Amino acid sequence: MPKVLVATVKPFAPVAVEQIKKIIEDAGYEFALLEKYDSEEQLKEAVSDADALIVRSDKIHKGIMEAAPHLKIVVRAGAGYDNIDLQAATERGIVVMNTPGQNSNAVAELALGMMVYLARNQFNGKPGTELKGKTLGIHAFGHVGKRVAQIASGFGMELFAFDPFISDEEISKEGVTPVKSVEALYEKCQYVSLHIPANEKTMKSINFELLSRMPHNAVLVNTARKEIIDEEGLLKMFAEREDFKYISDIAPDCAAEIAEKYEGRYFFTPKKMGAQTAEANINAGLAAARQIVNFFEKGDRTFQVNK
DSSP, rough: OOEEEEHHHSOOHHHHHHHHHHHHHHTOOOOEEEOOOOOOHHHHHHTTOOSSSESSSOBBBBBHHHHTOOOOOEESSOOOOTTTTHHHHHHOOEEEEHHHHHHHHHHHHHHHHHHHHHGGGSSSOOOOSSSTEEEEESSSOOHHHHHHHHHHHHTOOOOEEEEETHHHHHTTTTTOOOSSSSSHHHHHHHHHOOOOOOOOOTTTOHHHHHHHHHSSSEEEEEESSSGGGGGGHHHHHHHHHOOEEESSOOOTTHHHHHHHHTTEHHHHHOOOTEEEEEEHHHHHHHHHHHHHHHHHHOOOOTOOOOO
């Protein structure tokens, strides 16, 4: 009987835990829970006899996997999976999955909400601007990017997207204009919303050369990862372009300097907030549980992210 451990420093909502437990136990598996743990040793002890692991943003590196000799699958309840050492997992024959699409609406709503908040001068009483008629570039057109497009179309924004892995036809059928290069996207759009993963190719790829192509009153929106931003270039953009603004649901390392020098031109949520809704919390957890059951029962590896 497989043992499934849910290990989360940031717990799922209680209703999500109960439903995850039901899915696991209805399949005849053993359910275990570790929440709000404060040491790596606690996690290692808990995972020592687990066959499957569900996590959120928890760091699952080689040492954790070495402490789990029976571990066969790790599912990240969410889209991003840079918190899991894929190479170490592959070397140990552990399947790693994510749950794409489950948090998409929550992230997309936050992106548009932050745009409105900044466009209206953070509701400080001074006149702001509208999103209607403004150009929005969507950098990566996956689950979240598509949902951003759907919501932004309701605001009457003019939509463009760049994604080398998705066909022009698929982008166009969503009512979005595809562009041929990332440079063209930034040149066309006053607003650019980032939805690229953090990997070797994208780390620090959003740099000054790219940002400086943006038109007047440029606004960069980041609900992806802070690591994709070249912070030296970001600070240069703030210094050289007084019209530039940056909003993100994760503060950059240089947040204190931005706050000191560029009041009114930025907004950062207190912590990573994209998936922080009751609905997304439940959806991702339940998807993770179902994927584990399907993996053991059917050999289903549909959402595997390692090789």
